[in-house]
């Protein structure tokens with residue numbers, strides 16, 4: 001399988017190079033040159049076996065051990081089904097994507113992608129240092145995904161005092177020689193700026209062989225395609241899927257599953273008060289606004305980086321047009337796309353809805369009252385979307401439950417009066433020793449630390 005850039009000006013690459021590169025050299029995102037056809041499930045397949053089968057055409061000969069890597073990645077999940085389905089009512093299921101080591105759906109991709117990095121680097125006899133900034137969730141999932149890797153070191157920066165205790169401890173209690181966690185005296189934006197500055201320093205970048213595993217990496221999207229396929233396997237589709245959305249990676253994976261032939265009819269894009277995507281799908285109004293903090297912080301995003309992949313498809317895979325539209329979007333804060341073209345692509349495929357914090361709390365409370373299930377605030381945004389769009393959803397609906405309720409205990413307790421307990425595999429989180437280094441918001445200090453630790 002060859003991969004092309006959404007901006008049409010980067011070299012075509014194979015899977016292993018796309019994995020390590022992340023972003024294309026023209027600033028675009030890599031997508032497969034063509035969509036393969038899904039192989040039918042063989043009876044009795046485990047999640048890991050189905051995952052290897054679904055991903056095989058995307059990986060090609062670039063990884064020898066795909067089946068073993070999948071088996072190892074998904075053995076870290078606390079549920080034997082990996083992503084079990086729970087029934088909410090006769091037509092509505094939850095797919096629980098939060099049984100991984102850090103309790104959010106990002107584990108599904110990062111447990112596998114960490115192992116893929118290690119396998120490719122080992123075959124090439126290379127090492128990398130992953131640096132990243134986190135406001136909470138992604139950092140812990142990335143750390144957990146690479147903590148056992150021989151060829152990857154990782155440094156994650158977070159804003160001191162600004163993450164929840166659960167989020168911080170999920171990072172700082174990992175005891176592995178290739179993992180360092182830095183509390184920066186600053187904000188999340190300061191942390192992101194430090195990471196960008198490290199990448200912009202060419203000498204440092206080369207010397208440390210800096211790398212990233214951010215959500216635009218094709219391999220992360222690819223790993224997420226699998227559970228959409230599994231949902232249609234189990235429910236014998238056609239189904240509608242309903243996805244709490246931030247960077248658009250998760251719901252785009254659902255669209256890819258449909259491209260491969262999985263019987264998915266509608267894709268519901270659920271946003272919180274940061275509703276740029278809902279405005280686009282409803283009114284062709286994609287214009288940026290300031291980010292508003294919400295109860296579902298992992299969706300507090302204005303510019304969804306993976307949307308570029310959908311835009312490329314809407315443009316009939318015209319990379320030049322895509323680059324031009326995105327250039328104007330950056331300059332003006334407004335994306336101009338022909339309404340006819342948008343409608344032809346979106347109508348009958350995508351639905352969208354937004355949900356503010358008050359409605360999020362109501363959705364958590366009413367789900368608990370009706371079913372006895374505690375859901376996290378991100379999942380609740382999607383539950384509200386399904387309620388709002390009830391009249392347009394005619395098939396079985398699968399809502400993607402992206403985080404465990406215990407990851408957001410304050411919001412869950414506020415809505416339901418119940419404090420969600422940590423699951424058994426994390427029950428001693430608050431007894432484990434923390435390892436963290438505190439540094440000033442100063443590039444030289446951070447570079448010195450990274451250089452002396454992993455140089």
Ligand SMILES: *Cc1c(COP(=O)(O)O)cnc(C)c1O
Nearest residue numbers: 246247248249250298378402403
């Ligand atoms: C990252 C995240 C999301 C958003 O997913 P995208 O792929 O960025 O759209 C939703 N919910 C939770 C809990 C997350 O961690």
